[in-house]
Amino acid sequence: MLDRLDRKILSILQEDATIPVAEVAKRVGLSTTPCWRRIQKLEEDGVILRRVALLDPRSVNTKVTVFVSIVTNQHSEEWLRRFAELIREFPEVVEFYRMSGQVDYLLRVVVPDIEAYDAFYKRLIAKIEISDVSSAFAMEQIKYTTALPLSYIQLDKDKPV
Amino acid sequence: MLDRLDRKILSILQEDATIPVAEVAKRVGLSTTPCWRRIQKLEEDGVILRRVALLDPRSVNTKVTVFVSIVTNQHSEEWLRRFAELIREFPEVVEFYRMSGQVDYLLRVVVPDIEAYDAFYKRLIAKIEISDVSSAFAMEQIKYTTALPLSYIQLDKDKPV
DNA sequence: CGTGAAAGCGACCGGTG
DNA sequence: CACCGGTCGCTTTCACG
Numbered sequence: 001m002l003d004r005l006d007r008k009i010l011s012i013l014q015e016d017a018t019i020p021v022a023e024v025a026k027r028v029g030l031s032t033t034p035c036w037r038r039i040q041k042l043e044e045d046g047v048i049l050r051r052v053a054l055l056d057p058r059s060v061n062t063k064v065t066v067f068v069s070i071v072t073n074q075h076s077e078e079w080l081r082r083f084a085e086l087i088r089e090f091p092e093v094v095e096f097y098r099m100s101g102q103v104d105y106l107l108r109v110v111v112p113d114i115e116a117y118d119a120f121y122k123r124l125i126a127k128i129e130i131s132d133v134s135s136a137f138a139m140e141q142i143k144y145t146t147a148l149p150l151s152y153i154q155l156d157k158d159k160p161v
Numbered sequence: 162m163l164d165r166l167d168r169k170i171l172s173i174l175q176e177d178a179t180i181p182v183a184e185v186a187k188r189v190g191l192s193t194t195p196c197w198r199r200i201q202k203l204e205e206d207g208v209i210l211r212r213v214a215l216l217d218p219r220s221v222n223t224k225v226t227v228f229v230s231i232v233t234n235q236h237s238e239e240w241l242r243r244f245a246e247l248i249r250e251f252p253e254v255v256e257f258y259r260m261s262g263q264v265d266y267l268l269r270v271v272v273p274d275i276e277a278y279d280a281f282y283k284r285l286i287a288k289i290e291i292s293d294v295s296s297a298f299a300m301e302q303i304k305y306t307t308a309l310p311l312s313y314i315q316l317d318k319d320k321p322v
Numbered sequence: 323c324g325t326g327a328a329a330g331c332g333a334c335c336g337g338t339g
Numbered sequence: 340c341a342c343c344g345g346t347c348g349c350t351t352t353c354a355c356g
Contacts, residue, residue, distance in 0.1 A: 002220075010221070013214035017178065020332060031341050036334075047220040051212060052307055053174035059163075059208040060171070061313040065258060067267065084303050091312065096304035097226060101297050106228065112313045136262050142245050143257035146213055146307055151252065152222040152273045181349060195323050197351075 001156040002047070005030060009038060010047070014147045017051045054146065061112045062092075065141060068107040068121075071132035075104075086127055092120050162317040163208070166191060170199055171208070175308045178212045215307065222273045223253075226302060229268040229282075232293035236265075247288055253281050 002010075008028040012019060025035035042048045057063050072079075080098075087093050087107070095108035111117045117135070125133070163171075169189040173180060186196035203209045218224045233240075241259075248254050248268070256269035272278045278296070286294070 010214075010216060014216055015213065017212045017214040021334095022332075032333095033335085033342085034340055040334095045220070046217050049215045049217050051178045051214050052176065053171075053178045053212050054210045054307055055171060055175055055309050056207050056210050057309060059206070060309050060311055061315060062309050067258075067260075087304055091308070091310035093304060094306050094309070096302075097228075097299035098301040098303060099228075099297055100300050103297060105303075106297070106299070110309060116313065136260055136264060136267070138258035138267070139261050140259040141257075142259060142266075143248055143254060145255050146215055147252070148216050148218060148221050148223050148255070148271060149252035150221055152277065154222060182351095183349075192324055193350090194325085194352090198323095201351095 002153055003156045006038060006042065006047075007150050007153055007155070009035065010042065011147075011150055013039070013048065057110065057141070062110040064111050064113055064117065065138040066109045066111065066117050067136045067138070068109055069103040069134045069136070070105040070107070070130055071102070072104050072129075073131050074129065083128060086124075090120070090124065163314055164317045167199060167203065167208075168311050168314055168316070170196065171203065172308075172311055174200070174209065218271065218302070223271040225272050225274055225278065226299040227270045227272065227278050228297045228299070229270055230264040230295045230297070231266040231268070231291055232263070233265050233290075234292050235290065244289060247285075251281070251285065 005028050009024060012024050012027060021036045021039065022032045024039070025032045028035065030038075039048070083105075084096070087096050090109075092109050092111055093107050094110055095106075097106045098104070099106050109117065109120060111120055114137070117137075121133075121135070124130075166189050170185060173185050173188060182197045182200065183193045185200070186193045189196065191199075200209070235241075244266075245257070248257050251270075253270050253272055254268050255271055256267075258267045259265070260267050270278065270281060272281055275298070278298075282294075282296070285291075
């Protein structure tokens with residue numbers, strides 16, 4: 001269970017993980033040691049999964065995002081397991097969801113351009129049977145954040161601060 | 162322009178940004194100082210945008226992802242600017258794309274459950290005129306990574322390692 | 323770019339009130 | 340939790356080859 005201080009800490013670290021503990025502590029109104037202990041606990045409890053560097057898509061030549069909607073007639077557990085494993089091998093696929101509704105699966109794929117997407121697409125369908133695929137191209141990424149909203153956290157009322 | 166060493170460094174840091182420079186250096190076959198200098202330059206050049214903590218969606222009560230497709234009849238620059246600004250105020254919207262094809266915009270929204278999505282949706286349409294909206298719910302997030310594929314980087318041939 | 327080495331900060335871990 | 344030390348490791352910067 002988290003309280004307001006934990007939430008403040010998380011909101012800072014999910015925006016910038018390079019900020020020293022002492023500075024985080026100051027911002028949330030805590031001294032260094034207990035703040036450090038909280039961060040440690042947040043990592044142990046798996047609330048903080050990892051710390052990563054975010055790269056500029058342009059700099060690594062992957063400025064085009066394509067959303068791939070997949071409809072399949074294969075609905076077995078086994079097929080999904082194999083499909084998921086396959087997808088994991090494609091670094092171009094950065095997100096992969098099982099959907100409700102008309103579409104069964106949705107992929108977000110990042111590539112340099114349309115040609116590269118076509119090549120990716122051919123490599124994909126060569127590896128697995130998919131009945132119906134449709135691709136939607138993003139012209140512009142207007143917003144992208146890894147920061148999750150923290151307003152839905154159930155706060156621990158015993159520690160109201 | 163990047164070379165193979167830069168690419169190796171990036172692949173390490175975009176998976177785990179907590180690895181000490183000395184360890185990164187060892188893995189890419191460099192000594193600490195030049196490796197540190199490269200990382201510094203990658204940050205200056207904006208290849209590395211930032212370092213962030215990734216949180217567990219379940220822990221912050223946002224395990225449901227909804228993809229929102231928007232069709233509008235407003236296609237002016239001004240309308241888009243206002244719309245983008247509005248979206249930026251909604252932390253539930255973690256991704257936002259301008260699309261080609263039938264759909265004009267695509268949002269990825271994270272919320273605790275369907276009820277919360279409905280509340281979000283009402284707040285959104287109360288703020289701006291949107292002609293047609295359709296929502297697709299993700300049942301499961303099978304893959305999610307912030308790591309971009311590095312195979313499309315144009316390598317500097319003058320530094321073949 | 324490599325090495326070695328200095329200097330300083332920050333993480334980490336005690337203990338006390 | 341605040342506060343005070345303390346150690347240790349890592350970052351950061353230097354001089355030099």
